[in-house]
Amino acid sequence: MEVEIKFRLEENVKRKIEEVAEFVCEVRERDLYFNHPCRDFLKTDEALRVRKSEKVFLTYKGPKIDKETKTREEIEVEIGDFDKSVEILKKLGFKPVAEVFKVRRIYKLGDATICVDNVKDLGEFVEIEVKSEDVEKAKGVVFKIANEFGLKNPITKSYLEMLLEKKR
Amino acid sequence: MEVEIKFRLEENVKRKIEEVAEFVCEVRERDLYFNHPCRDFLKTDEALRVRKSEKVFLTYKGPKIDKETKTREEIEVEIGDFDKSVEILKKLGFKPVAEVFKVRRIYKLGDATICVDNVKDLGEFVEIEVKSEDVEKAKGVVFKIANEFGLKNPITKSYLEMLLEKKR
Numbered sequence: 001m002e003v004e005i006k007f008r009l010e011e012n013v014k015r016k017i018e019e020v021a022e023f024v025c026e027v028r029e030r031d032l033y034f035n036h037p038c039r040d041f042l043k044t045d046e047a048l049r050v051r052k053s054e055k056v057f058l059t060y061k062g063p064k065i066d067k068e069t070k071t072r073e074e075i076e077v078e079i080g081d082f083d084k085s086v087e088i089l090k091k092l093g094f095k096p097v098a099e100v101f102k103v104r105r106i107y108k109l110g111d112a113t114i115c116v117d118n119v120k121d122l123g124e125f126v127e128i129e130v131k132s133e134d135v136e137k138a139k140g141v142v143f144k145i146a147n148e149f150g151l152k153n154p155i156t157k158s159y160l161e162m163l164l165e166k167k168r
Numbered sequence: 169m170e171v172e173i174k175f176r177l178e179e180n181v182k183r184k185i186e187e188v189a190e191f192v193c194e195v196r197e198r199d200l201y202f203n204h205p206c207r208d209f210l211k212t213d214e215a216l217r218v219r220k221s222e223k224v225f226l227t228y229k230g231p232k233i234d235k236e237t238k239t240r241e242e243i244e245v246e247i248g249d250f251d252k253s254v255e256i257l258k259k260l261g262f263k264p265v266a267e268v269f270k271v272r273r274i275y276k277l278g279d280a281t282i283c284v285d286n287v288k289d290l291g292e293f294v295e296i297e298v299k300s301e302d303v304e305k306a307k308g309v310v311f312k313i314a315n316e317f318g319l320k321n322p323i324t325k326s327y328l329e330m331l332l333e334k335k336r
Contacts, residue, residue, distance in 0.1 A: 038206030039261065048260065058247070060256045075256050079226070080246030088228045088243050092216065093207065 001065075002074040002131055003138035007151040009124040014116060016149050017126070021107035021114050027053045031100040032086060033160045037093030047160060048094065052082045061158075069142070070156055071135055098167070100159045112145055119159055121166065126151065169233075170242040170299055171306035175319040177292040182284060184317050185294065189275035189282050195221045199268040200254060201328050205261030215328060216262065220250045237310070238324055239303055266335070268327045280313055287327055289334065294319065 007013075030052040035041050041048070045063040050056065055078055062073035079085045086096075101120040106113060115127040128145050132138040146154070157165075175181075198220045203209050209216070213231040218224065223246055230241035247253045254264075269288040274281060283295040296313050300306040314322070325333075 036205075036260065046259075058253075058256065060259050062259070075252055075259065077252040077256065078248030084243055084245040085226075088226065088245065091214075091228050091230070091243065092204065 001071060001133055001135055001138070002061075002129060003066075003135055003142060004070040004127055004129040005068075005142050005146055005154045006070060006125055006127045006156075007146065007154055009116060009126045013126060013149050013151060014124075017107055017114055017116060020148075021109040024106040024108055026103065026105045029053045029100075029102050029104055031102075031159075033097050033100070034089055034094040035097045037095070042097075042164070047158065048089075049160075050079070050082060050085045050089070056080065056082045056085065058085060064156065066135065066139070067156070068154065069139060070158065071139070098160055098163050100163060102159070109145060110141070112141055114145070117159075122159060122162055125155070125159075169239060169301055169303055169306070170229075170297060171234075171303055171310060172238040172295055172297040173236075173310050173314055173322045174238060174293055174295045174324075175314065175322055177284060177294045181294060181317050181319060182292075185275055185282055185284060188316075189277040192274040192276055194271065194273045197221045197268075197270050197272055199270075199327075201265050201268070202257055202262040203265050205263070210265075210332070215326065216257075217328075218247070218250060218253045218257070224248065224250045224253065226253060232324065234303065234307070235324070236322065237307060238326065239307070266328055266331050268331060270327070277313060278309070280309055282313070285327075290327060290330055293323070293327075 031049045033047060033049045047061040049059050051059060057076050058079045059074060059076040064070060064072045103118045105116040111130055113129045117125045117127060119125060128142045130138040130141050199217045201215060201217045215229040217227050219227060225244050226247045227242060227244040232238055232240045271286045273284040279298055281297045283297070285293045285295060287293060296310045298306040298309050
């Protein structure tokens with residue numbers, strides 16, 4: 001399970017993250033999201049995307065299972081080629097719905113991954129994530145970190161949902 | 169386009185292939201085929217499979233476009249992990265229909281690939297294949313090779329179709 005909380009980013013938090021967390025890398029990510037041919041993912045709260053960064057990944061996300069966070073099942077597999085993956089999905093009837101472009105700075109802090117994201121058309125955000133099957137324990141970890149950084153008002157919507165809302 | 173003809177294999181043909189064609193490698197292939205959640209692939213003549221050999225591949229096959237051969241569109245992409253790919257497809261509602269296990273000996277002869285297949289529950293076959301957008305020219309090449317080997321009565325059914333027929 002991917003236990004994750006997200007907040008709008010303020011300058012002072014950015015500085016705090018750089019002080020206490022260990023910087024891993026900066027990546028440019030292009031995420032193309034698809035809707036299912038016969039199951040409306042905007043209603044079932046599922047997601048399927050092809051991500052292009054240094055490598056290419058195919059990712060399925062299950063419905064969010066928690067009201068306070070973005071916690072959901074996530075299955076991800078590396079895939080050899082962005083264009084061919086997209087072509088196969090289109091042949092299967094999957095419909096591209098939106099693309100999310102971002103520059104992501106990744107940090108590690110204990111078991112947590114902290115992502116400082118600059119998302120095209122949406123702005124700057126911080127995501128705190130722990131992968132674990134013990135959701136309650138992982139929630140404890142991510143909320144503790146958020147408190148230490150003084151982060152309030154978590155956003156439970158995904159970037160895809162935020163972008164689609166903005167478009168409407 | 170994948171222009172391909174298939175025949176039952178006889179011992180003397182096997183010897184001829186080994187004499188004239190260049191042996192490339194022998195691989196064990198496990199092909200798991202899926203049906204679509206809302207489009208019956210057995211009716212639309214499409215196919216989606218995850219293949220495990222030395223590497224793992226995700227392959228979409230379009231409807232066969234020719235009566236004499238197994239010619240059809242094929243889009244294939246390498247994928248990092250067999251089990252995770254299967255898990256994602258199942259989450260998307262794709263249903264496993266059958267598995268094809270075979271030992272494949274691959275040969276090259278000019279532009280053609282010749283596969284000598286020992287397919288579990290079906291027996292031995294030879295497939296002659298040319299990848300090309302010029303279908304008529306490619307058909308000329310594969311039938312010329314088949315003639316030279318004295319191969320008659322091409323089989324236009326896929327291994328999946330043959331296996332499903334046998335099961336019925």
